[in-house]
Amino acid sequence: MEIIINKERSQYFKSNLKKLKTGKGVVLQAGDGKSSKEILSCWPGTLFLVDSWSDSEGSETGVSGVSKETILIQALDRIKFYGDRAILTRTSTEKAGDLFGLSSLDFVFLQDITTYEEVKLIIKTWLPKIKPGGTLGGYGFLNSTLENSGKKNGNNQMIWDEDGVFLGHFGVNRAVRETVGLRFNISITSEGVGSWFVTPE
Numbered sequence: 426m427e428i429i430i431n432k433e434r435s436q437y438f439k440s441n442l443k444k445l446k447t448g449k450g451v452v453l454q455a456g457d458g459k460s461s462k463e464i465l466s467c468w469p470g471t472l473f474l475v476d477s478w479s480d481s482e483g484s485e486t487g488v489s490g491v492s493k494e495t496i497l498i499q500a501l502d503r504i505k506f507y508g509d510r511a512i513l514t515r516t517s518t519e520k521a522g523d524l525f526g527l528s529s530l531d532f533v534f535l536q537d538i539t540t541y542e543e544v545k546l547i548i549k550t551w552l553p554k555i556k557p558g559g560t561l562g563g564y565g566f567l568n569s570t571l572e573n574s575g576k577k578n579g580n581n582q583m584i585w586d587e588d589g590v591f592l593g594h595f596g597v598n599r600a601v602r603e604t605v606g607l608r609f610n611i612s613i614t615s616e617g618v619g620s621w622f623v624t625p626e
Contacts, residue, residue, distance in 0.1 A: 427611045434564075434620040435463050437612070441622070442468040442532065445560065450532030451475055451525070453518045453547065458500030460536050460564070465507045470531060472507075474500060475514045475521040522550050530554045534620075535563030541580035541596025548604040555625050561605075562622035565597035566613050572598055584618075592618065 430437065447469045452461045455474035465472055478497040504511035514521060518538070533551050538544055544563065555561050567575070567584065575582030581596040601611060601621050609623040 427606070427613060429613050429615065431615055433616055434460070434614045437614050437620070437622065438463050439467045441560070445470070445531045445558075448531035448556070449473070449525075449529065450534070451521070451530060451551075452534045452536050453521070453551075454535070454537050455500060456537055457496050458503035460534060461500070461511065462503040462507075464532070464534065465504065465511055468532070469510075471510050471512065472532075473512045473514045473521075473524075474504065475516065475518060476500075477517050478515060518547060522554075525554050527553050528556050531556055531559045533559075533561050535565075537564060539565035539581075539593055539595045539597050541600045544597050544600035545604055548600065552605065552625065557626055558624065560622055560624055562620055563597065563601075564618070564620050565595055566601065566619045566621040567595055567598055568617050568619060571617055586617075597621070 432440065442464060445468060449471050450464065450468065451473045452464065453475050455461050455476045458474060461472055461474050478493045501513070514524070533555060535544065535547055538547060544565070548561070552561055567582070571584055572582070575584045575595065578594060580599065581594040584592045584595050586592055605611065605623050609625060612622045614620045
């Protein structure tokens with residue numbers, strides 16, 4: 426079941442993460458650290474920021490016109506106040522999977538990973554690493570208006586905002602529904618491009 430919650434992502438973090446135990450969490454493709462800072466500000470656990478921050482890896486986080494080293498510096502600046510609760514893990518999402526065992530994590534968030542193929546693979550890889558009662562979530566779940574307005578490109582949709590700015594290729598909705606939609610309730614935040622969350626029992 427899909428449940429639209431009347432909260433934006435930052436509000437969801439504040440109201441829901443405090444319920445989790447103090448443990449370990451991961452943000453995949455952490456980029457500039459904005460979402461990581463939101464998580465650290467309301468959850469007392471240890472957070473691993475995973476990203477290669479490397480121009481040699483096209484699938485890793487990057488913003489047009491901004492070097493990935495600059496994005497790394499932004500991330501470091503955002504997490505510097507959290508000391509050893511914020512651990513920078515400079516590797517690819519794929520390699521990071523080997524660093525964590527089964528049922529070892531309280532929280533995993535997929536930041537800026539939006540294509541069908543990537544999201545589906547990552548969910549299958551990382552879901553078993555979540556403890557019962559923990560949370561798996563990610564960015565890029567489109568509301569019904571955007572979901573029905575994009576231009577199809579294989580398993581993904583090409584999405585533009587209302588000003589005509591290209592937002593990227595999105596296949597999150599389908600990937601989430603196929604991998605966890607029949608097993609768990611999916612909570613979806615209220616933004617046009619929202620975030621999704623599931624709680625494995």
